[in-house]
Amino acid sequence: MKARVLIRPKEGILDPQGKAVERALPALGFEGIDxxxxxxxxxxxxxxxxxxESLCEKLLANPLIxxxxxxxxxx
Amino acid sequence: MKARVLIRPKEGILDPQGKAVERALPALGFEGIDxxxxxxxxxxxxxxxxxxESLCEKLLANPLIxxxxxxxxxx
Numbered sequence: 322m323k324a325r326v327l328i329r330p331k332e333g334i335l336d337p338q339g340k341a342v343e344r345a346l347p348a349l350g351f352e353g354i355d356x357x358x359x360x361x362x363x364x365x366x367x368x369x370x371x372x373x374e375s376l377c378e379k380l381l382a383n384p385l386i387x388x389x390x391x392x393x394x395x396x
Numbered sequence: 397m398k399a400r401v402l403i404r405p406k407e408g409i410l411d412p413q414g415k416a417v418e419r420a421l422p423a424l425g426f427e428g429i430d431x432x433x434x435x436x437x438x439x440x441x442x443x444x445x446x447x448x449e450s451l452c453e454k455l456l457a458n459p460l461i462x463x464x465x466x467x468x469x470x471x
Binding site: 327328329339342345346349351352353354355356357358359360361362363364365366367368369372376379380381 | 402403404414417420421424427428429430431432433434436437438439440441442443444447450451454455456
């Protein structure tokens, strides 16, 4: 199956990339955009989706500071 | 509205992060995982979603080497 992993900074954890985007917005003429959070997107093909949770914990995300979410995008 | 932007390396563009993940898998005991592509996830709140496309082109993604997709996640 094809899967998508969404990795985000945990609530309350500082997100410097998101802040950098927010600070850049006015100079580029964008208004009304808030709460920008920047994370990672991993897409992969897995024979056995049962291992994906463990893969995220061990390799893809840092569970101390990041949350992750696994979505199946194709069987 | 709340929106999610998925940013991926374009098809055919080398993805060194994805390759690094693929190479790390066997040592961690994972098998049957292929075609790993690593991109970025941006979540934000926008008053006017009409500007998001332009925001992605100008600031969030590099259109030369990345594709992006905008998803509305909450009105």
